[in-house]
Amino acid sequence: MRFRKYTKVFHVVSFVCSAFCIIGAIALLFCSVSESGRIGEGGMIPVPLMILSLLFLALSIVFGSAVNGASLRESRALRRKYELLEEQLRYQVEYDEVLDILNRRTITEYLRLNMTEDDVYSVVIVDIDGFKSINENYGHSFADSVLQYLVAVFKSISDEVGWKLARYGGDEFLFVMPGACLTRDSEEIERIMDAIRSPIPLGYETLTITASIGVSNSDGVTLAEQHITNAECAMYEAKCLGKNGIVVYGDEMKERAREEIRIKEKLQAAFENDGFFMVYQPQIDARTKEVSGFEALVRMKEPGIYPGQFIPVAERSGWIWRIGRITTELAIKQLSEWKNGGKTLHPVSINFSSNQLNDHGYVDFLASLLEKYGVPAELVEIEITEGMFLEKSALADGLFKRFKELGIRILMDDFGTGYSSLGYLTYIPVDVIKLDKSLVDAYLVDGKDSFIKNIITLMHDLGKEMIIEGVEEKWQFERLREFGADTIQGYYFSKPIPAADAVDFRVKEG
Numbered sequence: 482m483r484f485r486k487y488t489k490v491f492h493v494v495s496f497v498c499s500a501f502c503i504i505g506a507i508a509l510l511f512c513s514v515s516e517s518g519r520i521g522e523g524g525m526i527p528v529p530l531m532i533l534s535l536l537f538l539a540l541s542i543v544f545g546s547a548v549n550g551a552s553l554r555e556s557r558a559l560r561r562k563y564e565l566l567e568e569q570l571r572y573q574v575e576y577d578e579v580l581d582i583l584n585r586r587t588i589t590e591y592l593r594l595n596m597t598e599d600d601v602y603s604v605v606i607v608d609i610d611g612f613k614s615i616n617e618n619y620g621h622s623f624a625d626s627v628l629q630y631l632v633a634v635f636k637s638i639s640d641e642v643g644w645k646l647a648r649y650g651g652d653e654f655l656f657v658m659p660g661a662c663l664t665r666d667s668e669e670i671e672r673i674m675d676a677i678r679s680p681i682p683l684g685y686e687t688l689t690i691t692a693s694i695g696v697s698n699s700d701g702v703t704l705a706e707q708h709i710t711n712a713e714c715a716m717y718e719a720k721c722l723g724k725n726g727i728v729v730y731g732d733e734m735k736e737r738a739r740e741e742i743r744i745k746e747k748l749q750a751a752f753e754n755d756g757f758f759m760v761y762q763p764q765i766d767a768r769t770k771e772v773s774g775f776e777a778l779v780r781m782k783e784p785g786i787y788p789g790q791f792i793p794v795a796e797r798s799g800w801i802w803r804i805g806r807i808t809t810e811l812a813i814k815q816l817s818e819w820k821n822g823g824k825t826l827h828p829v830s831i832n833f834s835s836n837q838l839n840d841h842g843y844v845d846f847l848a849s850l851l852e853k854y855g856v857p858a859e860l861v862e863i864e865i866t867e868g869m870f871l872e873k874s875a876l877a878d879g880l881f882k883r884f885k886e887l888g889i890r891i892l893m894d895d896f897g898t899g900y901s902s903l904g905y906l907t908y909i910p911v912d913v914i915k916l917d918k919s920l921v922d923a924y925l926v927d928g929k930d931s932f933i934k935n936i937i938t939l940m941h942d943l944g945k946e947m948i949i950e951g952v953e954e955k956w957q958f959e960r961l962r963e964f965g966a967d968t969i970q971g972y973y974f975s976k977p978i979p980a981a982d983a984v985d986f987r988v989k990e991g
Contacts, residue, residue, distance in 0.1 A: 577648040579625055580632045588647035588655055592705040596657075603661040603698050604708040606716045607673060610691045610724040612652035626683055627690070628652065634676045642669075653716075655709065662698045665727045670694065674727075691725035693717075698729070714738060744794045747783045752803060756782045759811045761829070761983035764948060764970045767962040770988045774828040776864070776970065777812040778977045779804060802840040805833065809843075810850055813861065815980050817854035824984045830862035830892055835869045838876050844883040851887075858888035862913070866895050870909045881910045892948070896920075897936075906943055914940050918951020918971075925957055934964040941965065 575587040583591070596602055609631075616624045632646075635654060639646040645657040656673070663670055673694065680687040695716025697708040711730040719728040728734075751757055761775040781791055795801045812829050819826055837843060851858055863884055869877055870893060884891055892913040897920045906914075916936065924932045940947045949961050952971030961969060974988055 580628060580648050582632055582636065583645065583647035585647065585649050585655075588645060588649070588657065589706060589709060591645060592657060592709065596699070596705040598699075598701055598704070601660055601662060601699055603656075603658045603663045603669075603696060604712045605656040605658065605663070605670070605673070606649060606695045606709070606712040607654045607656070607677070608650075608693050608695075608716050608720070609652040609677075610693055610720070612690075615688075615690075623683065627681060627688060630681050630683070631677070635673075638672055638676065649709075655712075663696050663729065665696075665729060670696070670727055693719035693724050694727040695719060696727065696729045711735075711738075740790075741794055741797075744786060744791050745798060747781065747786055748791055748795060748798075748800060751781055751783060752800075752807075757804070757807050757811065758782060759808060759815065760977035760979060761815075762970060762977040763975045763983060763986050764968045765974045765988060767958070767966045767969050772827055772986055772988075773968055774830065774862070775983055776830045776832075776977075777808060777815075778832075779808045779811075796834065796836050799836075801834045801836045802843075805837045805840065805843065806846060808832070809847060813847075813850045813854050813856050816856045816860055819980075819984050820856065826860055828860050828862050828890070830864045832864045832894070835866060838869075838874075838880065844880065844887065847889070848887055859890070862890045862892050864892045864894040864915070865911075867893055867897075870911065871905060885910055906940075906945070911945065913946045913948055915948045915950055915970075921949060921951050921957065925960060930960060930964075933961070937961075937964050937966055 575583060577584045592604070612624065615627060632648075632654075635646050635656075638644070639656065643659060647655045647657075649655040658669060661667070661669060674692070677690060677692045680689050693716050695712040695714065695718065697703075697711035697715060699705075699708065703711070711734070714734055715728040715730040718734065719726045722728070747756075758780055759777050760780055761777055763772050764774040764776065765771070766773040779788065779792075781787075792801070792804075795804050809831055812831050816826065816829055833843075847861070850856075851861070881891060890912045891910060892915055893909075893911045894915050895917045896914050897917050916933070920933070920936075924930060937947050946967045947965075948968040948970055949966045950970050952958050952961065952969050952973045954973060957971075958969055958973055975986060978986065
């Protein structure tokens, strides 16, 4: 490298030396030699010139060698530098730097290029349960140490038996097992589960974790890359079934996957072609048996696709926020039409999914709709599931505060389905509690119904109203009215009905 800036000088010197050599050679041609063999007077001039030319020739050779040697060494060093840089770039493209194993892109490419439909192999995806809480409670450095420990164990197993191991996501790992066709009880799965369940030593602490595992076996038909998707579906199924388990992708899941693709296509068409409408289930005052409000429920115009089918698909696909905005506008627009038609108005509650939390502009959107359609805020209520109140995230708290500032009442939906402590009810900003149908079915029976009565009393003591959902029998209604329930919602009075029927709905006596 140090010769580089002198290279031009070396070339100039070499040129000068070569020029002198040429001049000397020409001069020698003109040397005159006397008949006696002595050099003539004219020949005395070229001798020193010849010596000088030879000297410059030698210098030219020396300088030329120096330049060529330096250039060669520099070229080799530069080539090695590029080779090292290329290796580093290849590593960064193909490997996960933190865990030093293949990354998602590389393992996908490996499957695509190396596994044919005729090969026998299994794809396994392992997802650590509750890893987010490890990150939050212990920090990212500690969490990385947990993953590094697991990877060391996984690599020792993989190297021993010839598996391919990759990091598929943050806390997800993917194994490709040539020659395997796994079941839930396979030895290979047991080895992975044993590695995960063993206490992890981390300094002065040990940590015990669990994982959800999804498996997809080659079948001679499915493309290699699709097995990754299948294994991922099976892993999510394992999580839905309670985590810490194994699910093998099979015919039933294949059918569900095909059905999900079909519903996604229908949802896309509905988004583009005004494919949703609302129905309204009356909420009845338990004392007067008059309508006191409605719950707005979304439906698809496409026949044969029901909320229990398309709502979960929308949740998984990240489209629930779009449905949330559509239903909000449809409900507020309906209130405006009832108002302009001179109808008696009652509050309408709109469901808000926890997956809508990332729709940061929702409250502004809601406020703009109220202004656009001239609907008072007190006629709109937002139903939020119990779980969102329990998360106590800054995002959720900010949302609740903005609803309150706008004058929107908040209802807690599905109360009693997922939490045993009632202490949180003293501080959450909720106006109405909706008791889930599952509790009505389980406890509104002889010998247990005092539980329902005590919940109603407690809510009233906390200054909250009670709506009881899922009431289907007359005796249930009468018992709940006796217990002091404020509002009844269920098929005993009415199923969800079109807007035209809802606005004029009256309870039939008898």
